[in-house]
Amino acid sequence: MATPSATTTLRAGLPDRYLTPDDIADMFDLPSVETLYTWRKKRTGPPAFRVGKYLRYDPAAVQAWVSEQMAADNAA
Template sequence: MSREHEVMTTGEVAAYLRVPVATLYRWRSTGSGPPAYSVGRHLRFRRVDVDAWLISQPDRSS
């Protein structure tokens, strides 16, 4: 599967971003996290969307 079409689960995205799954759910409820799609009763994230969202976040390390 190409990176463009790669789909990730909530657990995979949490591990990728190194945040708890609960943080992803909180971001989703406030509209501040990466876009997700409902597939039945499950959330799925396109990897390209997660990467684009991550790049768009301001650098707060300084």
């Protein structure tokens, strides 16, 4: 059984796992994961947390961040 992509599962509902930087970069069609690391340093991107040395994203927090970005764009 094939595992659906992060983009598909986030649109269909929350995936049953935390997302990796590669998942987020694919979802937002970013040039590289380095963009996420830059956002993290500037505290402008979706919230992430560390599991040991690995960076992970909670799908619910990513959805909330996207909603905030859309609301800010609509308010401007």
